[in-house]
Amino acid sequence: MANKGTGERLTRSEHELIDRDAVIEFEFEGRRVSAYQGDTVGSAVTAVGMDILSRSFKYHRPRGMLCAAGNCPNCLMTVDGIPNVRSCTMQVQPGMKVKRQNAWPSVDHDIGSLLDRMDRLLPVGFYYKAFHKPKFLWDIMRPIVRRIAGLGKIDISSDGGPRYSHRNMQADVAVIGGGPAGMAAALEAADAGLDVVLIDDQPALGGHLLSDTARYEGIEGVGDGTGQEIADSLRGRVVAQSGIRVLSGASAFGYYQDNLIAVRQGLESIQLRAGRVVMATGAFEVPFQFENNDRPGVMLASGALRMARLYRVPPGKRALVVTDNDGGYSSALNLIDAGLEIAALVDLRSDAGTSDVGDAVRKAGIEVLAGYRVVSASGKKRVSWVKVMAPDSSTRVLKCDLVCMAGVPQPANGLLLQQPGVEVEYDEQLRESVPARLPGTVFTAGDINGFHDLGIVFGQGVAAGRKAAGVADDGSSQLSALEGEYRNGLRLSGDSASGGSAKKEFVCLCEDVSTKDIGVAIREGFGDIQTLKRYTTSTMGPCQGKMCHKAFVEATAIHTGGTIAATGATTARPPAQGVPLGALAGPGHMPLKRTPLDAVHRAAGAEMVELGPWLRAHNYGSPQDEALTVRERVGIIDVSTLGKLDVRGADAGKLLDKVYTHRFSNLKEGRIRYGLLCGENGVIMDDGTVTRLSEDHYFVSTTTGNVDAIEDWFNWWLAGTGMDVFVTNVTSAYGAINVAGPRARETLSKLTDVDLSSDAFGYMRSFSGAVAGVPCIFLRIGFVGETGWELHFPSEYAEHLWKALMEAGAEYGIGPFGLEAQRILRLEKGHIIVSQDTDAATDPLDAGMRWAVRFDKPDFIGRAGLAANRKRESEEKLVGFVMRGDFVPEDGQPIVESGVPIGRVTSSRLSPTLKKGFGLGWVPEKLAEEGAEILIRSGDKDWPAVVATEPIYDPKGERLRN
């Protein structure tokens, strides 16, 4: 296809969506194609004469433009690497790269279309029955079937594609559907002072009026004019009403409980919570069933009109109109107005009666074939003639390049039905499933209710808007009269349009299911509509039943001999419209926390690492050197990320006794005790220190990242007890610095009046006082195993305090140490890190912390679980080990015996003091003895190590207590 300019177009119209002054180019299968600004990919390629837009799922049949509204599967293409984009609604952007899919070597000449003649090999449900005997055949066929079937291919080399974002919205009233009913409802609700969001999936508000040139007069609240003029005037009023926020080109794909609406608009995914909802989603025309009803050139009348009116692309030259209601006559008149020749109008009804539109059509010289039915369409790549059958069974052939199907529409209720409490019932008179029961906050208006008359549609919109706004509706009786009149005037065919059983008359275009397939499946025993759906996969393709649900139910009813009401319906589930997984996933919104010393660490060249929600300094260049600084001189580390809970009240001790395994009600003021938190099953949840600051005031630390869960845990055990305790999370309010090492006392003494001598300030004691003028809580604890103080202070002072400590310690060789050095140092002391050295099954007894559990307390959380565990034999113990050679194992490597794993390393590092690999690991009980020999496997080599039950550094804690 050479660049033919912007292709064939109809004369300019003031209602067209294209801008003829702006020509843009895009790439289509390697060739450049021109389009107007406002064109969709589908309209642009149709304008340059392309009939085949895609190949079908199973038989690779050629498929062309059908609905032109983003509902059917026929125009799915790959756009900029994203598969299965509906090209009929995707607006052309300059430079866009588009290709068709599911064909080889090309969509125009697809080898796969041979399958169309081999349909006997691929019966309905073939997945369950063909190619299974002999057994090996399926292994050969499965990859071939999977390759041939399916739609677009995901580009796995892509860099992730577009970046989607998420947004939350609230509204008093959400109106879904921007046609006349939706606009009327939005205007009424907004005029009543409510905050309204109007969601519409088309590029411009107006719904079907956008392509309607029929003239309307005397409709209350609507000025006289053509459909297009009325759309313009309503759109103008909506835009001028500041109480309405319009989301155009936005598809509402999910409708969840309590009126939560999931909307996708471009690269944004919106969650809209509305107080009231007006569903004005309209109705879809759907295909009739006849042989080759999927041939390019067979279109919905509304689709043909959209192409002609919105993009001024002629959908064909000579159209055959097929209808079963008066609406088809209006469509025929509209098509004539758009410049098309009408071959004839086939009215499927045997008794169409007379009507104004009927007279108008006959007056325009169009032959009406009443009581005829369509037998088949013919033409290799596009329809060229159609065979019709008269009531007397004589047949006629009509030449045409376009078939416009204008049947009784299928209500667009796929979204509405997702809401709990919504029920629809089949209305025998309207011949549609219409809302029967709605929750009190949900209202419907327009074509979705089964009425296809502008006056009624608009009136229902007004009424729904008023109801949603809680305004008394005085127009109801007038509207009921109009509705009654409409019902009486209906002359719908009693015969179904889908009576055939031909092989290639399709019910479900997405999955290539024919009326014959449905008959076969029912004979095979799948008579229930839900199982029939799953077996045939009807309604399960990209259109999600939009094009096929009505025909599927009708065909099922005919083959089972049941009524349409008794046949029921398939279940509507989100998404109502396809939505990219990326739009659902969106960006991560995990907030990253920085400590008050973040800038200091960066200035010192620290390598930062994410730990839970925090960014921490991992090291400042050499963890080994940093560890030695602490062992030999003095180091400081930012421990602001520690969880900190302020627990106060007369019953604070009682709460802590309940949640911790240890006892805290008897802790003296100014003393600190290590605490273990267990779940009810006795498994270790968290650990930390508990300091009693005063009689009814405790200061609790938790591990980094766990504090929110622990705060919840404390409050949960408080809820409803009436205990006098307040738990306040002060994690970010307090900064914390640990000063540790043999010269820590000298360093700190320069900055404080607090007596730090070992007699006055012993191990596990706490005082309050100022350091460099900053009010601090001093905790004398020793995670890293040296003399040291953890200082907690208002976080605003962190930089000042850090700087003061660095200056004071300069003469002693002070240095900062990071997370990695701290991990090495604590490991030398055998201090565990919960969830690194413990797992979801570790209790304090196995972890060697029996000393932290007070069974003499009458109760605590986990007591019953631990008591039960105490009775059974422990299988594994957590022990230390030191390597024999110079190998340093990695965290998680297996401990083996005769090549079989019997345990695992939980933490392992190079010890800066021993200059050897060492660590903690789980071993069987029998090996949990000092000096026991174990083997650690790395790759295919086993490395010997010796079990050490005591910490390898300062086992008696003399340096710690000094």
Next chain:
Amino acid sequence: MAFLLNCPNCGQRNVYDFRFGGEVLTRPQPDVSNEDLTEYLFFRENADGPQREWWNHNMGCRKWFIAVRNTHTNEVIETAWSPELEWPPIQANDGGQADGE
């Protein structure tokens, strides 16, 4: 799960703002038998209908409260602070009362 939940402190909010705390259970005595402990730890009523459950307004006031929710329809029938919500088959509340302290 998209329903609205009425926090007794903050009012109606998206359920995403809350943390689910599970069925309201009666905590056994510390000398409970192994069978009853197993029952308490691992078995749930999983009612198909109204159920009493804990919720925490995690992204709001961070308080725990009790909701009666119909698990079949997701309808939240009532919310209240523990132990104000009457519920004949289950004792008022576990936290700290059943443990004999």
